[in-house]
Amino acid sequence: MEYIPHFLKTHSKKKSAYLRFLRYKIANASSIILLKTELIMVYLIFFIAFYGKLRKVFIVNEPLSLVGFFGLKLSGKVALVTGANSGIGKAIALYLAEEGADVVIDYVVNPGEANEVADQIRAMGRKALAVKADVSNAAEVKSMFTKIIAEFSKLDILVNNAGIGNLITTVDMSDEAWNKMIAIHLYGTMNCTREGLKIMLKQKSGKIINIASICGTTGCLGAAHYSAAKGGIIGFTRAVAREVIQQGINVNAIAPGYVDTPLLSSAGLTQEALKELLKEIPIGRLGKPREIASLVAYLATDDANFMVGQVISPNGGQVI
Numbered sequence: 552m553e554y555i556p557h558f559l560k561t562h563s564k565k566k567s568a569y570l571r572f573l574r575y576k577i578a579n580a581s582s583i584i585l586l587k588t589e590l591i592m593v594y595l596i597f598f599i600a601f602y603g604k605l606r607k608v609f610i611v612n613e614p615l616s617l618v619g620f621f622g623l624k625l626s627g628k629v630a631l632v633t634g635a636n637s638g639i640g641k642a643i644a645l646y647l648a649e650e651g652a653d654v655v656i657d658y659v660v661n662p663g664e665a666n667e668v669a670d671q672i673r674a675m676g677r678k679a680l681a682v683k684a685d686v687s688n689a690a691e692v693k694s695m696f697t698k699i700i701a702e703f704s705k706l707d708i709l710v711n712n713a714g715i716g717n718l719i720t721t722v723d724m725s726d727e728a729w730n731k732m733i734a735i736h737l738y739g740t741m742n743c744t745r746e747g748l749k750i751m752l753k754q755k756s757g758k759i760i761n762i763a764s765i766c767g768t769t770g771c772l773g774a775a776h777y778s779a780a781k782g783g784i785i786g787f788t789r790a791v792a793r794e795v796i797q798q799g800i801n802v803n804a805i806a807p808g809y810v811d812t813p814l815l816s817s818a819g820l821t822q823e824a825l826k827e828l829l830k831e832i833p834i835g836r837l838g839k840p841r842e843i844a845s846l847v848a849y850l851a852t853d854d855a856n857f858m859v860g861q862v863i864s865p866n867g868g869q870v871i
């Protein structure tokens with residue numbers, strides 16, 4: 552016969568009721584624990600899936616308290632982007648602000664566009680200042696830097712982006728066309744770098760990012776002046792990078808391939824020519840301004856401290 556413990560014989564009815572009650576309690580407790588674990592998992596998946604959107608919502612509402620929590624890499628930094636009212640420059644200004652930076656928007660035409668960019672940046676909870684300065688004019692550049700120091704007392708990031716395009720053969724090139732191209736790209740980069748370095752050398756820190764072009768390395772048909780200017784920017788970048796890295800300043804360049812901005816049509820590139828051009832780009836499309844901006848943002852962070860005098864070329868495979 553099966554052994555039955557004494558207490559079960561004597562209190563069998565009471566005991567079985569108690570055991571049932573205990574079993575019910577354990578099952579209930581474990582289901583609550585299971586429910587809690589499942590809920591946490593659901594919250595976690597939701598958080599990961601909507602991280603980007605949540606971040607934007609929170610940044611707009613509470614810029615200061617949540618910046619550190621979400622680990623924005625450029626919070627507290629001050630950036631100057633030249634030619635920031637349009638195309639790649641505008642995308643860079645917005646991207647740097649998204650990463651936490653206050654931004655100075657340099658422009659030479661279209662103040663309305665520049666103020667719109669500034670408003671978008673302020674809506675993210677950052678500071679923004681739109682300043683009119685022709686980068687090829689040393690005096691205007693100087694006065695822009697005076698305004699930056701008056702407003703922010705420092706400059707951490709300088710992006711030399713301002714530029715123009717102009718398709719013309721060398722034999723037809725006027726002195727005026729040549730000089731204008733060299734003045735805006737090469738003198739412009741030099742003027743801003745010189746003023747930027749005066750501040751950064753005192754700080755013993757800074758990031759300078761020059762926007763060159765694949766034309767500066769491969770040469771582009773119908774753009775000898777543009778190619779010469781961009782090639783010059785690459786040489787300039789490498790030389791200055793050697794000069795100032797010991798003082799904690801990184802100088803690098805980005806040499807994009809063709810990017811979808813107003814510059815292509817203002818340079819005189821027709822839709823027909825663009826179709827032909829796309830055949831030379833393995834990815835089969837133009838670059839997007841944000842695809843250049845994200846690289847600038849990376850070079851502006853401490854993650855890129857080991858990058859010195861480099862020329863990075865996002866170009867859809869056109870030049871490998």
Ligand SMILES: NC(=O)c1ccc[n+]([C@@H]2O[C@H](COP(=O)([O-])OP(=O)(O)OC[C@H]3O[C@@H](n4cnc5c(N)ncnc54)[C@H](O)[C@@H]3O)[C@@H](O)[C@H]2O)c1
Binds near residue numbers: 633637684815
């Ligand atoms: N779009 C491309 O395919 C491409 C490719 C490689 C490199 N880039 C370079 O990217 C940079 C940005 O060009 P984008 O394509 O965005 O063109 P864009 O025309 O949209 O922007 C150029 C900006 O520079 C400004 N600018 C022109 N002259 C200036 C001056 N003297 N002072 C201050 N600002 C001035 C313009 O007003 C404009 O805001 C340029 O240096 C260009 O050479 C462009």
